[in-house]
Amino acid sequence: MALLENQDITYYYPGSTKPSLCNINLKIREGEFLLVVGGSGSGKSSLARLIAGLIPEFYGGRLQGKLFFQGKELRGDERHLLNSHVGIVFQDPEKQLVMTSVEAEIAFGLENLGLPQQEMFRRVAEVMTFLNLTSLKDEFTTNLSGGEKQKVALASVLAMQPRILVLDEPTSQLDPVAAGEFLDLVEYLNKELGYTVVLIEQRLERCYHLADRAVVMEQGEIRYDGSPADAAHWQVKHHFPFIPPVAKFFASLNNAAVPLTVRDGRRELHKYFPDDPSVENPKRSVQLSPVNNKTTAVEAKNLWYTYPGGREVIRGQSLCVREGEFVVILGANAAGKTTLLKLLAGILKPDRGCVHLLGQDTHRLSLTDLGRSVGYLSQNPNDYLLQDTVEDELRFTLNNFQLPDNGICDELLHKLNLYDLRHANPRDLSSGERQRVALASVLVAGPRLLLLDEPTRGLDYRLKAELGGFLREITASGGTVVMVTHDVEFAAEYAGKVVMIFDGMVVCDGPRDVLGDSIFYAPQMARLFRGTAQGVLTVGEGLERMSGGALNVCQSR
């Protein structure tokens, strides 16, 4: 018997004529790990809300179909009961915390259930111990890191002892280390403590292999429901992109077995190269900071920066970016990536050293002057959205700089697939669309240098590909892109140059090939081919090697 079952569920949000969930038939069995994948607006979050009992109780709207919990049909107000059996952790850790301290936050749900003191003490103490939060119990929730906040959100849900744990893109706002730690916890909860887990995720490299079942969604419908390996085959066949690189690679090769981890992938790859896979190709020397004759777009010399609180974040670093380059800055949280980007944008002025932006010292320029030549996209696209329509948002920038339209608005709206949404309110759009509006509102001023702070956060594979393609177009037409990201797969796919920063210092500045040699920042494909073939960073490159390159290399040994 399924723990939770949806039968022919169709759901419309209030005022909407298009269903957000359409004919959903889904059974969730006790102890199962279910992974839900799909693009933005495919209905994943609506499905999560349905399972958690928030639809239609919180959102209103119209729901058709039947919902069963432990074989018993839940009708009308009874769906409210799901709240106490299903716990949900949302995407943004910032917005799901209510109380000011960690301990009070964990107790909040228990207070709502009206539990007695002693029971609350026990549950809070157990959860804090299990999640290693005891040292943070009196800490202000606003002072916690993103990973800690998400852990607290998970703790507050676990304290309520739910039967099903729904996680709606819980790692989308976290850096890879925090995301990895969080997913390790989820794996432990499922495998050792027997929790039933429904995970909705965009970053699949760390979680695809954890699932017992993968559900692929599109336009509110479940398009495929099966094992992760079969789902990979199905997705490749039907041109769906929601597969991690290793699985995509083997599914694209039409390999019967689709390994889901790098370890299993390497074993499978060994079958293609049985001779001596451990022999490395002759190493190509990685050339750092190649000198070319292009004009310098931005040059930072001996930068030092300390925040007013006294924390020294950038320590004597220099960096040179030439026109037409696509540079990606990688590094752990609090390594100084965003600070470096803000220094390059002129938002922050260095304490010592200087930044020359297109030949001009940022010390001497106001932010408004810099805005004509620098486009800066912050982590939060909502900072850009204040007008009533998408089109007005672009005109707002033009008017501030007193620039004529000359058809640039329409051109950008077309390029960024926003033309049909030009009369829509930007706040009514999805997160991916909002980000494109923010990008358009920056690009409309015609900046020669584009600085982006984690633009792929929360984007699905399809939207990432669109963004990557667009940024490549910009660099191809002579523009320069500098981007801070945690997304090594994106960096491997699109970047020309990679800068790694650690504790305020640049530890690596070279072409994208450096990713292949990296211990931690190597993309999945590089780890798969390590020791077999050099220079493979993406699925495309892997397939190319398999169709000739790598085989030739092996034969030549």
Added chain:
Amino acid sequence: MLEQLSYKSKGTFLQNVHTIASLTYFAALLLLPLIFTHPFYLLGVFLVGIMAVVVSDSAAECMPFLVMGIWVAVFVMLLNPLIVQHGNTVLIYGPELPVIGRFRISLEAICYGAAMGVRLMTIIIAFALYNAVVHPDKVTAFVSRFAWKSSLVVSLVTRMIPTIARDLCSAREVMQLRGVDFSTGTFRERLKKYSWLMEVLLLSSLEGSLATAEAMQARGFGSGRRSSYHRELVRPRDYFFFLSGITALIIGICAWLKGYAVFAFYPKLDSFAGGSELIWLVVIIFCLIIPLILSWGWKHWPYLRTRI
């Protein structure tokens, strides 16, 4: 300044006192200067406040408030003699002014201004110290036992302040890079530019509040009768603290009712009665100082730490 609003746990004695005990102590520190008019009494409580700041290692947190308080106090001290034309002991006669007549500065007005300045400083110190040593969640948890909706609102607002401050900074940077120059234009134009900033903050806050409400409902908020979580232990130090605060408050009120803590500035300064009125003050200060002595002992004397 906003950063100073955040409580920082330092593990000090004053931070480790039961909420009821610390609230009682701070009630005494706040109410006594409000009812006292006698300059010696005001000075006495003021000095206890300063000592408490030092003993609780809260100087860094309180300093911005103290600096602001000094300016306001000096302003009050200077403004009172200029505006208030009462007092028999005139020190300076000025020119004839319309409506208020002949301008004059009296000794009584100067003294009253100085006393009010000290009172203001004492109240600011009490607030700054409260902010530095009392964990807001402990207070909201305490209040939530009888007013949980109000305490929840306070908690949500407290969480929102640093978030809004961060969002404001980020939105301002973004707008400047989109060509909005906040430093130029007429007053009306600047007002319009700042209204854009407010619009971004308002829209983002509204969206954020919807997400928070959803998370609250998912955790059973409003599903039925609520209980209240509190996990505070009661130690000997809490009794000392509570008794000190409540005794100081009661004796202070008695001194005020008996007229010892009252001082008339106008039309002529009262004369100081001498020893009898000061005995009450000594007892009040002694009561208020006991927790500070314990705090010092707790820090420097491990044996005492284990006993209280």
